[in-house]
Structure formats: C-alpha cells, structure tokens
Amino acid sequence: MKRTALVTGAAGGLGALAARRLAAAAWDVVAVDTDEAGLAETALRSPNMHVRTCDVTDPGAVLDLLALIGPVHRVVHAAVTAPAGAALDQPPAEVKQVLDTDIYGTMHVVRATLPGMLERGAGELALCAPPPRAGAAAAASGAVAAYAEALFREHGGRGVTIRCVQLDDAAPPRLALDALDRSLARPPGDLHVRPGRRRPALVEGIRSALNLRPTE
Amino acid sequence: MQAHAIQGERVTLPVRIRDAAVGSAMFAVPARAAQAVIAYSGLEVAAPLPGRAICSLAFVRYADGDLGPYHEFAVAFLVRPPEAEPPGVLGRLRGVGAFIHWLPVNQEFTLDAGRTIWGFPKEITDIPMDLAGRVKRCAVRLGGRTVIEVAVKPGVPMPAGTAAPKVDAYSCLDGVTRRTPWTLTPSEVRTRPGGAKVVLGDHPVAEELRGLGLDRARALSTSTVGHLQMVFDGAEEVRR
Numbered sequence: 001m002k003r004t005a006l007v008t009g010a011a012g013g014l015g016a017l018a019a020r021r022l023a024a025a026a027w028d029v030v031a032v033d034t035d036e037a038g039l040a041e042t043a044l045r046s047p048n049m050h051v052r053t054c055d056v057t058d059p060g061a062v063l064d065l066l067a068l069i070g071p072v073h074r075v076v077h078a079a080v081t082a083p084a085g086a087a088l089d090q091p092p093a094e095v096k097q098v099l100d101t102d103i104y105g106t107m108h109v110v111r112a113t114l115p116g117m118l119e120r121g122a123g124e125l126a127l128c129a130p131p132p133r134a135g136a137a138a139a140a141s142g143a144v145a146a147y148a149e150a151l152f153r154e155h156g157g158r159g160v161t162i163r164c165v166q167l168d169d170a171a172p173p174r175l176a177l178d179a180l181d182r183s184l185a186r187p188p189g190d191l192h193v194r195p196g197r198r199r200p201a202l203v204e205g206i207r208s209a210l211n212l213r214p215t216e
Numbered sequence: 217m218q219a220h221a222i223q224g225e226r227v228t229l230p231v232r233i234r235d236a237a238v239g240s241a242m243f244a245v246p247a248r249a250a251q252a253v254i255a256y257s258g259l260e261v262a263a264p265l266p267g268r269a270i271c272s273l274a275f276v277r278y279a280d281g282d283l284g285p286y287h288e289f290a291v292a293f294l295v296r297p298p299e300a301e302p303p304g305v306l307g308r309l310r311g312v313g314a315f316i317h318w319l320p321v322n323q324e325f326t327l328d329a330g331r332t333i334w335g336f337p338k339e340i341t342d343i344p345m346d347l348a349g350r351v352k353r354c355a356v357r358l359g360g361r362t363v364i365e366v367a368v369k370p371g372v373p374m375p376a377g378t379a380a381p382k383v384d385a386y387s388c389l390d391g392v393t394r395r396t397p398w399t400l401t402p403s404e405v406r407t408r409p410g411g412a413k414v415v416l417g418d419h420p421v422a423e424e425l426r427g428l429g430l431d432r433a434r435a436l437s438t439s440t441v442g443h444l445q446m447v448f449d450g451a452e453e454v455r456r
Contacts (some may be wrong), residue, residue, distance in 0.1 A: 046325070048323070
C-alpha cells in the first residue's frame with residue numbers, strides 16, 4: 001500500500017531531510033518548495049519522490065496542487081521562514097513576508113489538506129512553528145502554535161493526528177524529526193513537539209507505561 | 217575519475233554518504249558453520265576466538281547520499297584478508313574485512329548501483345524501521361512474509377572521534393569476489409554488551425542464521441549510530 005506524504009519547504013533544511021527520510025521509508029513523497037534547484041537536489045536519485053514548485057502563500061496554487069496529487073496521508077509543513085530581524089528594526093516588507101509565509105501559508109496548507117483527512121478519518125498533520133528568534137518570526141511562531149491548538153480543539157479525536165513542531169535553534173533538524181517520529185508513534189500524544197526540551201527518561205517511561213492522555 | 221551509468225544517471229566514485237543512521241548487533245557464531253555459509257566466496261571467516269566467527273546484523277537508513285534515500289539491512293561476517301597475513305593473535309585481527317553476505321534494500325536506484333558498481337548482493341524487500349525510539353527496530357519482509365526482525369536496546373554514549381575506521385568490504389556476486397575500500401566516520405555512537413533481539417522467518421537466509429543460532433544467542437555487543445558518514449571507493453576483483 002502506497003502512502004503519500006506532502007512535504008513543504010523541501011528544498012533545504014528540515015523540509016529536505018523530512019522528504020528524504022520519508023522517501024527512504026518507501027513513502028510516495030510530494031516535495032514542494034518555490035526553489036526549483038533546491039528541490040531537484042533533495043529528490044536526486046529518489047524514484048519515489050516527486051517535486052512540485054508551489055508557493056504556499058498562494059491559496060489557489062495550494063488547492064491546485066492538492067487536486068493534482070490526490071489524497072495525502074501525512075503532511076509535514078516545513079515552509080516557514082524566521083529571519084533574525086529585531087521587532088523595531090525589521091522593514092515592513094520583511095514583517096509582511098514572514099507573516100504571509102508562516103501564518104497564511106500554514107493556514108492555506110491546512111485548509112487544503114485537513115478536510116480530506118477528516119473525511120477519510122485518518123491522517124497525520126505536522127505543522128512547524130518557526131524558531132521564535134525575534135520580531136515577526138516570534139509572533140509567527142506563537143500564531144502557528146495557537147492555530148494548531150485551535151485545530152486540535154476543533155478536530156482532535158477524529159482520526160487525524162495533529163502536531164506542532166516547535167522549531168528552535170538548539171535542536172538540529174535531525175533531532176526535531178526524531179522527536180516528531182516519536183510523537184507520531186503515540187497517537188494520543190501531545191500536540192506540541194519540543195525537540196529542544198527533552199523530558200527526563202523516567203517521566204517519559206512512566207507516561208508511556210500508564211499510556212496517559214494528552215496534556216494539552 | 218571512475219564513473220558508472222545507473223538508471224540514466226552518472227555515478228562517480230568514490231560514492232559519498234553524508235548522513236545515515238544505524239542499528240547493529242555482533243554475534244559470536246560457530247566458525248565451521250559460518251565458513252560453510254560463505255564458502256561460495258572463496259574467503260575464510262576470521263576467528264578472533266578459537267572456533268568462533270563473528271556475524272554482524274545491521275540496519276541503515278540512508279537519508280543523504282549519492283545513491284538517494286533508502287533503507288538497507290546487512291548480514292555480514294568478519295573475514296581474513298585473502299592475501300598472506302602476519303602470524304599471531306594481532307596478525308589474525310589486523311586487516312580484518314567484512315564480507316557482505318546479504319544486503320536487501322528498498323529502492324531501485326541503490327539496487328542497480330550496488331550490484332553494478334561493487335557486486336553487492338542487493339535485492340528489493342520491504343524494510344520498515346524505527347530509529348527514533350529508545351529501542352531501534354527493523355524488519356525485512358518479502359511478499360508480506362517476515363524474513364527477520366531485529367531490535368537493538370540503547371547503549372551508553374561513546375566518546376566522539378574515537379576512530380574513522382577504514383575497512384575492506386568483500387562481496388561475491390555471480391561467482392566474482394570483490395574487495396571495496398570503505399571508510400566510516402560515525403558520531404553519536406552508543407554501545408553495550410548484549411541488547412539485541414532477533415526473530416527469524418522462513419526465508420533461506422533466515423534458515424542460515426538459525427543454523428548459526430542467532431535467534432537464541434546473546435549478542436556480543438550492540439551499537440547505534442545517530443549520524444554516520446561513509447565513503448565507498450571502486451571495487452577490485454579478488455583472485456581466488
């Protein structure tokens with residue numbers, strides 16, 4: 001059975017690694033970005049990876065993409081940007097670009113993919129909250145996390161696993177994706193995946209032994 | 217520069233793997249039985265302890281490398297280099313190589329590359345793997361049937377940069393035995409004595425491993441590697 005994964009921001013960084021790991025695990029991967037050359041590099045010699053250039057800030061383009069690729073079983077939405085510009089120094093154009101990509105982009109991807117998953121009663125939706133470095137990126141990080149909480153309240157427990165990976169500069173993409181994998185292996189699990197902050201192993205052991213419900 | 221045409225792509229040597237992750241287990245097995253398993257290669261198993269050979273099982277996730285992303289499972293034996301070697305215990309251990317007896321993968325590009333460039337005994341199977349949990353797990357399945365399942369428990373962290381081992385990988389495909397120079401640069405290594413659980417199915421390779429007692433044996437040691445870089449040079453034929 002072929003499972004399809006949609007990975008955004010797949011031309012580099014965490015998105016590229018997520019796409020490659022899923023391809024290695026024999027998923028049918030649709031790798032999406034605006035950077036065509038970067039996408040080609042991610043998909044090099046990977047027969048089960050398909051690349052599509054798409055700008056997630058364009059809701060029409062995202063819907064067209066979904067119509068083209070059909071049902072998606074896992075979404076890793078990693079197309080987020082986090083420039084280090086400080087709140088009072090950031091040019092307005094940069095603020096707008098960060099909010100467009102990180103907040104509106106996330107909403108467009110969710111609105112294009114979550115309804116189908118809910119209809120099928122199955123799926124995994126992983127959103128990335130950008131590292132809250134400064135200014136607009138910090139605002140976007142909080143907004144994506146709050147949006148994920150709203151999705152969880154409105155649609156949790158209907159077969160779709162929702163996760164918000166809270167990126168930070170302390171955890172490299174490898175460890176962030178390991179944390180996401182561990183979290184997805186526990187379907188009730190916690191909504192928020194915080195790769196930089198590890199729970200003590202003992203607490204984790206007791207939690208999994210008791211199979212505790214989500215704490216969010 | 218040596219190059220090979222694989223599925224319309226030009227693969228140049230050496231082949232570089234920039235990011236892989238590994239779970240592995242080593243077992244001491246009866247040398248005579250192990251020798252019978254690899255006799256077709258013309259090589260001899262290394263016997264660091266009298267009467268005992270070393271069989272190694274490993275599962276690898278290739279995330280970033282010249283052969284694309286894929287999963288791989290390896291059954292290997294430590295072998296003596298085919299040329300003359302210095303006598304004594306140290307001589308017996310020096311220049312030991314790894315004979316790759318079976319190397320299933322789950323992607324076509326690496327299948328073609330592995331068989332064409334190095335004569336690695338690759339074939340296509342399903343290889344589900346969990347490398348994110350405390351216990352690392354892997355299974356090899358053919359036509360929906362399980363060939364082997366391996367689980368590796370967490371070990372203690374090893375100091376970084378202990379070695380960048382250069383190993384010779386040996387393989388034998390279609391009656392030709394080859395040697396491939398192989399360099400490994402591991403980091404985030406954890407290791408421990410014991411710590412492996414092996415379940416065997418009814419595939420011919422599983423039968424061979426059952427004959428070596430792998431489903432009952434305690435592993436000599438198990439290791440996990442969080443981040444592994446590797447370089448594979450071109451293969452040369454070994455005269456028998």
